[in-house]
Amino acid sequence: MPTTDELKLRIEAALPGARADVVDLNGTGDHFQATVISDRFDGLGRIDRHRLVYDIFGAEIGGPIHALSLKTLTPADAA
Amino acid sequence: MDTPLRDQIATAIADNPTILFMKGTPEQPMCGFSARTVAALQALDVRFAAVDILPDPRIRQELSALSNWPTIPQLFVDGELVGGCDIVMEMYETGELAELLGVDTDGPPVQAPEASPAAGGPAPLSIENRLS
DSSP states (O other), X not given: OOOHHHHHHHHXXXXXXXXXXXXXXXXXXXXXXXXEEOGGGTTOOHHHHHHHXXXXXXXXXXXXBOEEEEEEEOHHHHO | OOOOHHHHHHHHHHHOXXXXXXXBOSSSBSSHHHHHHHHHHHHTTOEEEEEEOTTOHHHHHHHHHHHTXXXXXXXXXXXXXXXXXXXXXXXXXXXXXXXXXXXXXSSSOOOOOSSOTTTTSOOGGGOEEEEO
16 A cells, blocks of 8 residues: 655655645545645646656556545746 | 547547536536536536546546646647646636636626537437536
């Protein structure tokens, strides 16, 4: 079962310089919410920002990770 | 000969100006994310087609392969993927969703056209046009 720490570390490893805050929405280890701040999102629309994060987990989304709700911000958005 | 499912999904997306793939139905959503997305569309009083992906797991597989988007719900407007629940809710809150759907939020509710956009056409995947 994935943990919030595992998800955080994997997002931050895949998007160098990113900061991810991950919450387990129901405490059941399968519905997560992540707020990700990364300069990789600069110039990207919402769809492409979310795809960058979803792609880290591939088929795990919809599998062990039943839901991953995302907020994707650039450092400027978050400032 | 049966049309491959992925083609049926592509046709449904092309034929319906606003189409939501969801878990359950607008009347009975089976997932909180789908329920919130339906609520945003209904709050804007827009007509949309809805497809329940739950009856056949292949619908979700083929949809995600087609859209390159792993989660449900998925909202398409004019053939383009708008996003899932998070994006739809963000765009609802900023007013971008109303703008995209051509809803004038300052004036009286937009009158939906009488004719269903898919009227007379095939009804793949048990698509129903819903008027909130």
